[in-house]
Amino acid sequence: MVGVALFGGGGFIGSHLTEHLAANRYEVVVVDIESDRLPDRCLNRSNVEFLQLDITDPANETTIERVVREADIVIDLIAYANPQIYVDRPIEVVELNLFENLKVAEYCMDTDTRLVQFSTVEVYGMVGHRGGGFSEDESLLILGPIQKQRWIYSCAKQLLERMLYAYGEHGKLEYTIVRPFNFIGPKMDYLVESPEEGTPRVFANFMSSLIYGHEMVLVDGGTQRRSFTYIEDAVEAVELILENESGHFTNEIVNIGSPGNETTIRNLAHTMREIFSDRTGESDLPDLEEVAGEEYYGEGYQDSERRIPDIGKLEAVGWEPSYGLEETLRASMTYYIDQLAGLRGSETVTTD
Ligand code: NAD
Numbered sequence: 001m002v003g004v005a006l007f008g009g010g011g012f013i014g015s016h017l018t019e020h021l022a023a024n025r026y027e028v029v030v031v032d033i034e035s036d037r038l039p040d041r042c043l044n045r046s047n048v049e050f051l052q053l054d055i056t057d058p059a060n061e062t063t064i065e066r067v068v069r070e071a072d073i074v075i076d077l078i079a080y081a082n083p084q085i086y087v088d089r090p091i092e093v094v095e096l097n098l099f100e101n102l103k104v105a106e107y108c109m110d111t112d113t114r115l116v117q118f119s120t121v122e123v124y125g126m127v128g129h130r131g132g133g134f135s136e137d138e139s140l141l142i143l144g145p146i147q148k149q150r151w152i153y154s155c156a157k158q159l160l161e162r163m164l165y166a167y168g169e170h171g172k173l174e175y176t177i178v179r180p181f182n183f184i185g186p187k188m189d190y191l192v193e194s195p196e197e198g199t200p201r202v203f204a205n206f207m208s209s210l211i212y213g214h215e216m217v218l219v220d221g222g223t224q225r226r227s228f229t230y231i232e233d234a235v236e237a238v239e240l241i242l243e244n245e246s247g248h249f250t251n252e253i254v255n256i257g258s259p260g261n262e263t264t265i266r267n268l269a270h271t272m273r274e275i276f277s278d279r280t281g282e283s284d285l286p287d288l289e290e291v292a293g294e295e296y297y298g299e300g301y302q303d304s305e306r307r308i309p310d311i312g313k314l315e316a317v318g319w320e321p322s323y324g325l326e327e328t329l330r331a332s333m334t335y336y337i338d339q340l341a342g343l344r345g346s347e348t349v350t351t352d
């Protein structure tokens with residue numbers, strides 16, 4: 001069995017990855033501060049170990065060093081990954097997403113352990129395409145002004161990438177950097193019963209509106225575009241990267257995304273409404289409300305207009321996404337619609 005240490009394995013991507021790897025001949029150690037999204041059927045497996053650890057706590061250093069040393073591969077997913085946090089808590093974003101992740105890389109270098117580091121599509125910056133998808137090794141980076149704190153996430157992740165690349169060039173680290181393009185699916189972020197409870201990423205926020213009946217907010221009119229990727233497609237791509245049979249992914253940066261699933265946020269809202277109505281029979285749906293980005297998130301907000309991945313590196317090893325946009329949304333929404341009564345308060349909800 002291949003031993004994988006999953007830092008952040010209790011999160012949205014991590015919980016799906018943990019379940020998938022545990023069912024496919026991997027020995028998985030999850031390091032996270034929370035385990036709510038990991039179902040008992042996963043936590044109870046003999047090849048899964050959950051360690052409830054805060055990686056920022058110096059008291060945990062010895063344990064973390066041991067976990068890294070005993071693993072064949074470390075996957076690091078720990079980060080703040082929500083635009084509202086980039087605007088509200090920019091210093092913590094740098095501390096966690098750059099400095100703490102660099103410490104994980106240092107443990108990997110000290111123990112000669114391969115690192116798969118999750119970065120982000122946001123390292124491509126704020127400007128859209130001049131034809132074709134974003135290509136890992138040819139991109140330009142343009143970010144907004146310093147006062148627009150939203151870009152601190154992109155900047156921190158880009159510096160992390162540059163450090164890993166430099167360590168790799170000096171023969172100190174074997175790594176693969178993964179750039180996810182808007183993964184969605186069950187257990188993404190959290191639901192909000194009312195808008196005052198927070199701002200999850202767009203799929204979870206729209207799902208919350210449909211379940212609890214508050215307005216669906218179209219930031220800046222919803223003309224901006226994203227390419228949404230179903231989590232199961234994404235997890236299969238990560239497994240190929242871990243296997244690395246051809247050596248293609250050694251010291252490489254790899255996009256994971258679904259270029260065919262591009263849509264405007266306005267169309268996302270309409271499609272989710274149609275699916276919700278179709279599946280539940282409900283026709284009295286929440287209104288759409290247009291709000292300016294700076295009003296919605298705060299003054300430090302700016303947005304990227306368009307993000308399409310070039311997935312040539314994964315296509316070269318036979319991967320392509322199998323879920324189209326509507327299938328992605330139906331599969332993601334089914335998880336919530338199946339427990340609608342529970343979510344609205346009249347039945348128990350499970351994490352399965
Ligand atoms: P997530 O917030 O669901 O997962 C992050 C996990 O890290 C959480 O379970 C959290 O509890 C854990 N964590 C945070 N601080 C910790 C600490 N101090 N010690 C231990 N654990 C801690 O996010 P996600 O959507 O699963 O994203 C995972 C990674 O992928 C992140 O690096 C993110 O930047 C990147 N990413 C995700 C997407 C996406 O589409 N979801 C897109 C681009 C990049």
Ligand code: UGA
Pocket residue numbers: 081082083119120121122153180181182183200201202203205206216217218219220222224226265293303304
């Ligand atoms: C996300 C986050 O930065 C990270 O999770 C990640 O690195 C990356 O991008 C990704 O998921 O691949 P973004 O796509 O802007 O950034 O995050 P969302 O909150 O999902 O917003 C998508 C778009 O919908 C943005 O244009 C936002 O303004 C808009 N939006 C969001 C709405 O119109 N309404 C909402 O209720 C929420």
